[in-house]
Amino acid sequence: DGGITQSPKYxxxxxxxxxxxxCEQNLNHDAMYWYRQDPGQGLRLIYYSQIVNDFQKGDxxxxxxxxxxxxxxxxxxxxSAQKNPTAFYLCASxxxxxxxxxxYTFGSGTRLTVV
Amino acid sequence: xxxxxxxxxPLSVPEGAIVSLNCTYSNSAFQYFMWYxxxxxxxxxxxxxxxxxxxxxxxxxxxxxDKSSKYISLFIRDSQPSDxxxxxxxxxxxGQNFVFGPGTRLSVLP
Numbered sequence: 304d305g306g307i308t309q310s311p312k313y314x315x316x317x318x319x320x321x322x323x324x325x326c327e328q329n330l331n332h333d334a335m336y337w338y339r340q341d342p343g344q345g346l347r348l349i350y351y352s353q354i355v356n357d358f359q360k361g362d363x364x365x366x367x368x369x370x371x372x373x374x375x376x377x378x379x380x381x382x383s384a385q386k387n388p389t390a391f392y393l394c395a396s397x398x399x400x401x402x403x404x405x406x407y408t409f410g411s412g413t414r415l416t417v418v
Numbered sequence: 419x420x421x422x423x424x425x426x427x428p429l430s431v432p433e434g435a436i437v438s439l440n441c442t443y444s445n446s447a448f449q450y451f452m453w454y455x456x457x458x459x460x461x462x463x464x465x466x467x468x469x470x471x472x473x474x475x476x477x478x479x480x481x482x483x484d485k486s487s488k489y490i491s492l493f494i495r496d497s498q499p500s501d502x503x504x505x506x507x508x509x510x511x512x513g514q515n516f517v518f519g520p521g522t523r524l525s526v527l528p
Contacts, residue, residue: 409463
């Protein structure tokens with residue numbers, strides 16, 4: 304079955320640590336996105352990538368970094384510079400046509416907690 | 419004013435009730451309107467999609483768009499406990515601007 308796989312499902316980070324969230328898709332989608340979801344605030348765009356080896360900052364990119372070395376993979380690193388990283392992180396993908404009509408396909412999310 | 423606002427909820431209804439979920443928006447450039455359903459600890463999944471104004475029906479679900487009022491609605495008929503989830507409206511223009519509402523949490527009580 305085609306889809307998006309995010310791992311791990313739950314992640315705990317100590318203060319000052321960098322952590323990397325994995326996102327893999329086998330939908331052959333060109334574009335991939337990272338969103339952060341906080342209660343009552345909806346989805347906020349962190350980074351997005353429309354092609355391999357290229358990515359752009361979203362609305363809340365500070366304290367995060369990404370790479371897009373393969374079409375299938377778009378990992379997100381939450382750095383120690385991110386002051387309030389506890390949140391639910393969602394990865395999504397879309398194809399140029401589907402994005403117009405069907406929006407995005409989402410993964411199941413990673414819940415990151417700072418301990 | 420936020421670009422997209424949504425009834426905050428939470429909303430609790432008895433099984434079999436008709437549910438109305440609503441969003442308002444401020445950007446008249448939005449042309450595509452979507453509703454996503456998100457179960458607890460899961461990613462959102464696309465439920466309904468409409469383009470411009472009008473109604474669209476899919477089984478127990480009806481999506482309604484009124485661009486003149488900048489108002490969209492999702493109606494759920496004969497609601498079921500399995501409909502208990504958070505519902506997110508989303509909308510986009512012809513370009514790259516894709517915005518989600520904050521979501522309304524719905525509980526359908528058996």
